[in-house]
Amino acid sequence: MSTSDQQAPPRFAIPELLIGVGLLACAAAVAWQTLAIPVSPLYSKVGPRVFPYITMAGMVVLSLLLIVAALRGGWQPEEEKETPTDxxxxxxxxxxxxxxxxxxxxxxxxxxxxxxxxxxxxxxxxxxxxxxxxxxxxxxxxxxxxxxxxxxxxxxxxxxxxxxxxxxxxxxxxxxx
Incomplete structure (x- = not known):
């Protein structure tokens, strides 16, 4: 097998990586603000922090998936990468x-x-x-x-x-x- 038959290893997709890292930073901000929510001892198991924590967990999972995809070359097809930003x-x-x-x-x-x-x-x-x-x-x-x-x-x-x-x-x- 010649070297021309082999595919080049995927390169980092910097814009996609920045989106993943940005989403991870947003998740950190959600965690920080959620910790600032006062919790009354009157709440039982479900308090005002539950849904923000669920949202933050979803953001963390999505950001990690985006980062992994970016490290593997990105998720955008080549024709989308060539389209200029409006x-x-x-x-x-x-x-x-x-x-x-x-x-x-x-x-x-x-x-x-x-x-x-x-x-x-x-x-x-x-x-x-x-x-x-x-x-x-x-x-x-x-x-x-x-x-x-x-x-x-x-x-x-x-x-x-x-x-x-x-x-x-x-x-x-x-x-x-």
Whole structure:
């Protein structure tokens, strides 16, 4: 067998390795923040740290799989590696995430989430902003009221949430008579 018939050993896939290491760093941040969650002695076996720990464990497993794949040459097919990065689209996605982080406190969860949703949709190629606003509003309200009403967790009430809570409370008061 000649050396030209042998395949070259796989080289490290640096971008994929950075993604795996970045995800591992995010898992470490989740662990650090989870340890900061106060636990009351009133909780039995399942407390407020359980789901963050499950999330962190999943992130660790996925990051290790990504790192192993990167060390074996990466997971991207060659034709994907040759495709140039669409920096404009990436900018809209990043702008959506930054907007959510900066606007959630002054505007509330719903408004910040809708803005993020529209920007991310635009980054992924959607050119139907009205549809994206409506879908984002439905998803954000479902998430907000799921956390606020079902779990009793305030994830950032703002003007939209306060107005809807006022309407809901008025309707409940009318029904109870």
């Amino acid at each position: 920096w404009k689209s990436m900018g809209f996605v990043v702008a959506g995430l930054v907007a959510n982080l900066t606007l959630i406190h002054p505007l509330g969860f719903t408004a910040a989430s809708v803005i993020m949703f529209v920007l991310v949709c635009y980054g992924f190629g959607s050119r139907r902003p009205l549809r994206d606003v409506l879908l984002g509003l439905i998803l954000a309200l479902a998430a907000y009221f799921g956390f606020a009403k079902a779990l009793g967790v305030n994830i950032g009430a703002g003007f939209v949430e306060n107005q809807l809570n006022t309407v809901i409370n008025a309707l409940i008061a009318m029904v109870r008579g």
